[in-house]
Amino acid sequence: MKKYLLSILCGILLLPGCNYLDMVPEKDIETVESLFEQRTKVELWWKGLYAELNNIFADFRVNTAYLGADEFVTCQALHSSTLYNLDGLKIADGLQMSQNPYGSIWYRMYVVIRNCNIFLENVDHTYNMSEEDRNWWKADVKAVKAYVYFELVRRYGPICLVPQNMPVDLDVKEYQLPRQPVDSCFKEIINLLDEAMKYVPMHSQRLSNYGHTFCLEALYALKAKVLLYAASPLFNGNAFYADFKNKNGELLFNSSYDRNKWLLAAEAADKAAAICASGDREMFSGQSTKKTKLLNKMYDLETSMFSRFNNQEYLLEWKYVDFRFHDFTLPRLMGDDKNFETNSLGCLSPSMKMVEMYYTEHGLPIDADNTWSYANRYKLGAESSQLYEDVIPLNTTVVNLHLRREPRFYAHIAGDRMYWQRGTNTLWDNYNLLVEAHKNEKPWGTQSDFIVSNTWQNISGYWLKKHLFSWYTTQSYSTNLQGNETVAIIRLAEVFLMQAEAWNEYLEQPDSRVYDPLDKVRERAGIPPVREAWKTYSNNPAKVDSKIGMREIIRQEYNVEFAFEGHRYWNLRRWLIAHQTMNEKQYGWNILGTSFQAFYNNENGPIVVWSKNKFVAPRDYFDPLDAEEILISGMVQNPGWEMILDLQL
Numbered sequence: 001m002k003k004y005l006l007s008i009l010c011g012i013l014l015l016p017g018c019n020y021l022d023m024v025p026e027k028d029i030e031t032v033e034s035l036f037e038q039r040t041k042v043e044l045w046w047k048g049l050y051a052e053l054n055n056i057f058a059d060f061r062v063n064t065a066y067l068g069a070d071e072f073v074t075c076q077a078l079h080s081s082t083l084y085n086l087d088g089l090k091i092a093d094g095l096q097m098s099q100n101p102y103g104s105i106w107y108r109m110y111v112v113i114r115n116c117n118i119f120l121e122n123v124d125h126t127y128n129m130s131e132e133d134r135n136w137w138k139a140d141v142k143a144v145k146a147y148v149y150f151e152l153v154r155r156y157g158p159i160c161l162v163p164q165n166m167p168v169d170l171d172v173k174e175y176q177l178p179r180q181p182v183d184s185c186f187k188e189i190i191n192l193l194d195e196a197m198k199y200v201p202m203h204s205q206r207l208s209n210y211g212h213t214f215c216l217e218a219l220y221a222l223k224a225k226v227l228l229y230a231a232s233p234l235f236n237g238n239a240f241y242a243d244f245k246n247k248n249g250e251l252l253f254n255s256s257y258d259r260n261k262w263l264l265a266a267e268a269a270d271k272a273a274a275i276c277a278s279g280d281r282e283m284f285s286g287q288s289t290k291k292t293k294l295l296n297k298m299y300d301l302e303t304s305m306f307s308r309f310n311n312q313e314y315l316l317e318w319k320y321v322d323f324r325f326h327d328f329t330l331p332r333l334m335g336d337d338k339n340f341e342t343n344s345l346g347c348l349s350p351s352m353k354m355v356e357m358y359y360t361e362h363g364l365p366i367d368a369d370n371t372w373s374y375a376n377r378y379k380l381g382a383e384s385s386q387l388y389e390d391v392i393p394l395n396t397t398v399v400n401l402h403l404r405r406e407p408r409f410y411a412h413i414a415g416d417r418m419y420w421q422r423g424t425n426t427l428w429d430n431y432n433l434l435v436e437a438h439k440n441e442k443p444w445g446t447q448s449d450f451i452v453s454n455t456w457q458n459i460s461g462y463w464l465k466k467h468l469f470s471w472y473t474t475q476s477y478s479t480n481l482q483g484n485e486t487v488a489i490i491r492l493a494e495v496f497l498m499q500a501e502a503w504n505e506y507l508e509q510p511d512s513r514v515y516d517p518l519d520k521v522r523e524r525a526g527i528p529p530v531r532e533a534w535k536t537y538s539n540n541p542a543k544v545d546s547k548i549g550m551r552e553i554i555r556q557e558y559n560v561e562f563a564f565e566g567h568r569y570w571n572l573r574r575w576l577i578a579h580q581t582m583n584e585k586q587y588g589w590n591i592l593g594t595s596f597q598a599f600y601n602n603e604n605g606p607i608v609v610w611s612k613n614k615f616v617a618p619r620d621y622f623d624p625l626d627a628e629e630i631l632i633s634g635m636v637q638n639p640g641w642e643m644i645l646d647l648q649l
Contacts, residue, residue: 036122039129045119046137049144050212050318052112056105057151058318058487060325064088064103065566072564073351073460073586073610076453078328088569092582094614098624098641105155106625109148110162116145117165139199143214143222146192150226153185154570157241157622157638158252161188176634181252186230193223202279203315211309217279218316220272221490224498227268231261231502232574240576240618244639252636259506266502266513272495273517276315281492283313283524292389294407297526298421299470301411304524306469307486313493317486324485325467325564330477331420332456333443339422339433339474340443349460350413350564352587352606355401357559358409362537363527365556366401370539377401378605380596390419390432399600407526408560412466416589416599420465423473431470437461439594446591459609460588461599466564493561496520501554510550518554521561573621582615616640 035041060066067088079089087102096102119141123134152159158179180188196219203215229235237257244252288299307314328348333339356377360369367374381400383392391410392398398417414420416437423431437458438445446457472480496517503513519529527533530553534544543549558571572578587606593599601607619640630637 032118032122036125037127039126042119042123042126042129042137045115046141047212049112049115049119049141052108053144053147054318054321056108057489058320059322060088060566061086061322062103062105063566064091065569066564068092068103069569069572070351070582070584070586070613071354071568072348072464073588074328074348075451075455075457075459077456078345078347080453091620093612094616094620096620096624098627098630098637101624101626104623104626105151106629109152110160112148113145113162114165116141116148117162121164135199136201139196140213142192143196143200143219146189146196146226147222149185149189149192150222150229153182153189154229154574155623156625158182158244159185160635161185163188178246178248178250179252179635181250181254182235183230183254186226186235189226190223193219193226202275203281204279212319214316215279217272217276217281218490220268220275221315221495224265224268224272224495224502225490227261227265228498228502229574231258231265231505233576234574234621236261238576240621241639244636246636247634262502262506266499266506269495269498269502273499276492276495281312281315283492283520284311285524292387292391294387294391294410294526295389297407298391298411300524301408302465302470304491305467305488307488308482308484309486311486311488313491314486314488315492315495316489318489319484319486325464326477329464330468330474331414331444331458331463333433333474334447336443337475341474341477343478345456346458346463347456348464349458349588350462350464352460352462353584354559354563355409355413355415355462357556357563358413359406359527359560360537361404361406361527363406363522363525363530363533364538366405368534368538368540368543371537372404373400378600379603380600390421392419393417393434397596406560408563412464412563414463414465416461420463421470423470433474435463437589437591438596438599439592448592450592457591459591460586461591462588464564488565491562493521493524494567497554497558497561500550500557504547504550504554508547509545510547514550514554515544518557521557525561576621578621579615579617582613582620584613586610586613 035045055062057063061084064087067086068091070092074089078084078086079093090096090102120138123138126134149159149161158181160177161180161184162177196214197216200214200216200219203217206213206215235253237255238253239255241253242255246252284304285300287303288296290296290299304311304313307317309317311317325348327343328345330341330344330346332341332344332346356366360366360372362369362371366372366377377400379400380397381403382395382398383403384395386394388394392402396417402415402418410418414435416435418435420433420435421431422433436444440447448455448457451457451459499517500514504510507514515530522528522530528536531544535541544553555571555575559568562568572581585608588609589599590601590607597603622638624638624641625635629635
């Protein structure tokens with residue numbers, strides 16, 4: 001019985017605000033013993049691990065990565081809302097704190113680790129279970145534990161490793177586990193994944209009722225991602241943390257750059273791509289019969305983001321539980337009875353930075369395409385080509401920034417004088433809603449005479465279409481969803497980009513190992529191969545020939561392909577460039593303008609709509625541990641947060 005009590009204590013003692021004397025009554029301990037004798041109850045325990053992952057990582061209110069970067073702009077009402085408590089917005093504004101940190105998952109994740117250990121220590125006693133199933137379930141839980149460790153490491157850096165739950169009769173000080181060097185943390189994650197790979201099945205071999213679990217493709221992809229992080233500047237030769245030590249003087253970061261870490265990541269990504277290919281995982285493409293090539297490609301891109309554990313390019317996915325993007329991004333469209341959605345706020349908008357991040361039709365940055373006038377991007381123009389039918393109103397005044405862009409731009413972004421495909425095209429209802437965003441242009445434009453702090457407003461003049469699905473009407477959008485949709489944690493496209501990035505960083509000069517996987521992502525996006533695009537249409541054709549040039553190209557491809565999926569938040573950190581980009585002002589159009597000239601600021605460019613973004617280096621590269629946790633556990637605090645702790649105490 002003692003071992004069960006101790007197994008529970010180990011995780012608890014690492015957590016803030018918990019009393020060391022919080023013991024579990026013996027009757028409950030006996031319940032744990034009996035529970036693990038019964039397969040059905042063990043299965044419920046197993047599924048419960050995933051329930052917590054869903055609650056944290058599939059809820060953009062809780063997962064700060066979705067809103068903690070510079071991809072979105074929104075009104076003051078949402079920033080200050082106590083109803084929704086979007087911690088990511090507060091982090092983006094530099095309001096993080098060590099007392100009750102925003103977006104903290106430390107406590108909850110160590111509860112999951114504790115429960116993983118309880119499972120692994122007791123499932124061998126379960127009756128009515130084949131050895132094959134037992135090995136699979138144990139392997140899957142090891143994968144869960146590895147994933148949780150990874151999420152902790154990229155948030156906090158060095159963490160406490162808990163290989164097994166600890167005996168209860170130890171001295172209290174022995175429960176005060178030290179943080180481990182980041183290299184040791186990554187090694188433990190990889191060891192767990194390698195152990196899990198022995199028994200976790202391929203996606204095609206899983207039973208349908210276990211779709212929420214890890215598949216072999218996901219394990220290989222996650223391993224590549226872990227090694228990619230280990231090789232990235234944040235963890236590989238980072239001078240910011242050269243003196244970060246435990247209280248005993250143990251260095252927690254290796255400040256020496258190790259190029260070979262990129263080779264390990266590249267080889268792991270290659271293996272992940274190979275196992276995905278053997279499992280018939282592929283990019284979603286060519287599935288629609290729209291009337292133009294562009295509309296077909298937009299539909300492919302839209303559909304690639306929809307899954308109920310059945311998307312062929314979703315390698316790892318968690319189920320949506322509560323609030324989703326559409327509650328905040330779907331336009332409200334008040335006054336339009338056919339499209340008005342009462343549950344939509346319509347106030348979370350793509351930033352101008354992201355609008356300009358997307359490529360031209362040739363797959364190039366808008367300042368690199370010699371066929372596209374970057375200097376005139378804020379001037380007014382028009383589109384006449386039938387290639388853009390039902391995407392841009394033809395022969396109508398449109399800002400040049402919205403013209404001749406890549407398919408992902410039109411699939412993900414809706415702006416003034418662009419079409420929004422909603423519902424089904426019939427003789428009675430046109431599925432194209434024209435966005436008319438000037439003031440008093442119902443139902444899109446604001447009806448207010450000024451921007452107010454207590455009203456849900458779209459403050460940039462853009463709406464996000466990504467994570468929304470055009471086959472559902474705008475009206476009653478929420479009720480159209482079945483409630484079992486999932487969010488992608490790792491998509492196949494990420495495996496390809498990991499290949500490209502890791503090989504580019506390892507090699508002295510890029511070759512096919514860099515270009516080919518990158519081109520797989522670009523092909524599905526409907527843009528030319530990278531070398532063809534840069535050699536044919538760019539003002540810098542030699543850029544694709546160098547490591548530095550390809551580094552910039554690959555990073556922008558990440559930003560575009562995974563826009564609004566929570567990737568940019570982490571990438572800016574692991575690339576160690578967040579302090580260079582996250583302090584910039586956010587721009588948009590003049591939503592109070594009643595004419596083209598006024599809305600587009602007399603063609604002088606966008607105006608500042610938010611200026612509170614703040615990122616302090618090195619402090620903000622890692623979240624702080626709760627100040628109370630530091631006091632209880634005796635651990636060292638992350639650099640940059642110690643002074644704040646001293647002031648608070």
